[in-house]
Amino acid sequence: MTLILLGLAIALLLALRVPVAFAIIGPSLGYLILTGASSGLSFRMVMEGINSWPLLAVPLFILVGVTANRAGMADRLFDAILALLGRTRGGLGYVNIGVSVGFSWMSGAALADAAGLGAVEVPAMKKRGYPEDFSVGITAASTVIGPIMPPSIPAIVYSAVASVSTGALFAAAVLPAFLLAASLAIFVFIWARSKPEFAGESMTGSAARRAIVRALGPMGAPIVILGGILGGYFTPTEAAAVGALYMIILGFAYGSLKLPELVGVLRDTAITTASIMIILGASALLGWILAREQAPQRVADVMLTVSDNPIVFLLIVNLLLLMLGMVLEPTSALVISVPILLPIAVEFGIDPVHFGVIVVLNLMIGLLTPPIGGVLYVLSSVTGISVEKVFRGTAVFLIPLLIVLAIVTYWSPLTTILPRILGL
Helix, strand or coil: CHHHHHHHHHHHHHHCCCCHHHHHHHHHHHHHHHCCCCCHHHHHHHHHHHCCCHHHHHHHHHHHHHHHHHCCHHHHHHHHHHHHHCCCCCHHHHHHHHHHHHHHCCCCCHHHHHHHHHHHHHHHHHHCCCCHHHHHHHHHHHCCHHHHCCCCHHHHHHHHHHCCCHHHHHHHHHHHHHHHHHHHHHHHHHHHCCCHHHCCCCCCHHHHHHHHHHCHHHHCHHHHCHHHHHCCCCCHHHHHHHHHHHHHHHHHHHCCCCHHHHHHHHHHHHHHHHHHHHHHHHHHHHHHHHHHCCHHHHHHHHHHHHCCCHHHHHHHHHHHHHHHHHHCCHHHHHHHHHHHHHHHHHHCCCCHHHHHHHHHHHHHHHCCCCCCCHHHHHHHHHHCCCHHHHHHHHHCCHHHHHHHHHHHHHCCHHHHHHHHHHCC
């Protein structure tokens, strides 16, 4: 009954639009008072929840993404991939996906990708006659690649909450990220097959060479960040620091980032980091309460009465996370659900790293669905297209994303083989 009342109080506050962190902290403090626990415990638990070395990578990777946006790296990547893929039929669809893959190595957040890439890609596609719904739909769908491909901010948060290796989680997500890109490319191929009017335009040789040379700097980011992590040269936190420094130097070298603008970059980074950290601190307190009340064991007992089959369990988890992703932003949904679901997953014999990729992918798909749908609102803002039109264009692209989710969920070698090869 205590857990039910706690859950109802949190749900009520969320429904009243109370910020997630305070919607969690308020009822949690009420629980401590009613059970006679020390109120000072709450402060200690919140601070312990964010006093984590892996979490130091969060503000640094946010800094990488914000700097890349401000320094115009998306434009450089777009021009280079246009030179490589733009001549094929439906070429701008492939370019859209390729830019998202390239930008994902600099930004681990879907909303940053939507803001940075949407302002470049959608107008370029509309200018060349591509339908508006297709343009915003492929742009929205391809932003899901960013938080899956390392460096991924949701993956760092999951690794901190679940106490698993960030490096292993990064490695586990590489193949699913490429599978997402491939599924979207197949969708574009099917769409463009009967549309000869969208035949690509060839760049002159000199223009193509200039575009590729201009993008060499941004293309070095995955070598520095991802290569450093998977090669064992850096921890994820160290790689984030090196990547942030690399991106700042690159922005100054290109002249696209000035010293006064760096203040704005640092301010945006601090604001985003603070919003994530306060949620993580609140979740640490809630996690302690759930553990004290044996919530995972109780939920596990309920689920085992439904089925003791891990396939059924994973299906239920996917449905639950997709629904959570529709009404909560990813960090909040992750920190609320993982402390309950992960112990049950382990009891079913599911690898925590594999489970982490499933959780992150589910919640990223939630960013494309109303009523929250953060990516939908960001794209609407940067393109001037109504949210309703953005969702209508995006809805059909949920099909390949859900197919990939099913493959990732039920074919565990896709996520476990690379960490095993790298010894992570």
